[in-house]
Amino acid sequence: MSQLRKGVLEYCVLALLRERPRYGVELLEVLGDSPVMATSQGTLYPLLSRLRRSGLADTFLVESDSGPSRRYYRLTDQGRQALEEFAGQWPGFRDAVDRFLVTGAES
Amino acid sequence: MSNALSHPMVHAYLASVEAEAAVLSDDRRRDLVADLREHIESVLPQGFDDAEVRETLDRLGSPREIAAAAIAEEPGVQPLRPESGVRTAVTLGMVVLAALFFWGAGVGLVLAVVAAVRIWRSPSWTDRDKRLGIAGAFSPLLVTPAAAALLGSSGRLGAPELLGAFLIGTVFPLVVAVRLGRSAARLRPQAA
Structure with a gap:
């Protein structure tokens, strides 16, 4: 399960960045609302770091009144493209898995 | 600004992440610790107490788990394994x-x-x-x-x-x- 979660988590993160940039703690808060996506918070940072290094997201710093400046993550064109590709394939993928699971239950 | 980073538990935690992530390149390890440091600083409330520090670190996860996630993101870097x-x-x-x-x-x-x-x-x-x-x-x-x-x-x-x-x-x-x-x-x- 953790491999599956890891695989889709990055697309969930990209999807969360689709509308607007967000900072790490903000992403964690939204992800934390879906317990199935919940992992130890700290493991999100290596993922964010990879998204940045592979050019799917970039970052900028914003000063904060309370506390340290925040590192915002923003979707790049490349990231948007990867997200669209995933979003296009996901329904077929999900339906196929559902089909196998249901057939498996009947036999 | 809090002095979260000078709290002994935070200090020990970050040192432990650094040790667990020893196989990573210096750059990668520094980035990881910087991200965690920033996270800890921004989630701890003003005038935090020890219990809040502990909860923050618990929710972040164990240093080993986080280091393992970072190592898994690096193709070609093998995690260290124990020998007898x-x-x-x-x-x-x-x-x-x-x-x-x-x-x-x-x-x-x-x-x-x-x-x-x-x-x-x-x-x-x-x-x-x-x-x-x-x-x-x-x-x-x-x-x-x-x-x-x-x-x-x-x-x-x-x-x-x-x-x-x-x-x-x-x-x-x-x-x-x-x-x-x-x-x-x-x-x-x-x-x-």
Whole structure:
């Protein structure tokens, strides 16, 4: 399960960045609302770091009144493209898995 | 601004992440720790107490788990794996014995070569530790004659001077062996 979660988590993160940039703690808060996506918070940072290094997201710093400046993550064109590709394939993928699971239950 | 980062628990936690992530490149490790530091600073409320620090760190996850996630993101970087304590002890014992026997009939040289190969092939040490270990195994090649020359410079080179030179030549290998022994021991499950 953790491999599956890891695989889709990055697309969930990209999807969360689709509308607007967000900072790490903000992403964690939204992800934390879906317990199935919940992992130890700290493991999100290596993922964010990879998204940045592979050019799917970039970052900028914003000063904060309370506390340290925040590192915002923003979707790049490349990231948007990867997200669209995933979003296009996901329904077929999900339906196929559902089909196998249901057939498996009947036999 | 809070002084979250100077809290002993936070300090120990970040140091532990750094140790667990030792196989990562310096850049990658620094980024990881910087991200976690920033996270901790921004989630701890003003005037936090120990319980809040503990909760924040608990929610972040164990240093080992986070380091493992970071290592998994790096293609080609193998996580460190424990080896048996006996294996480590034999390898490091050879490093120290090599120093004592370096200049006796080549036994030490053979020991040093075997120790170096065992260090290089072990999954338990970072490249940096491996280089240090191999340097330690071969260091008597230079250190012992240098020490002998120095000790013998005032007069003749007798047995006490030679013994002294061998002991001096053993110091660095011993320090290296202790260091590598500790880093290997940290990987064993019961040390978690």
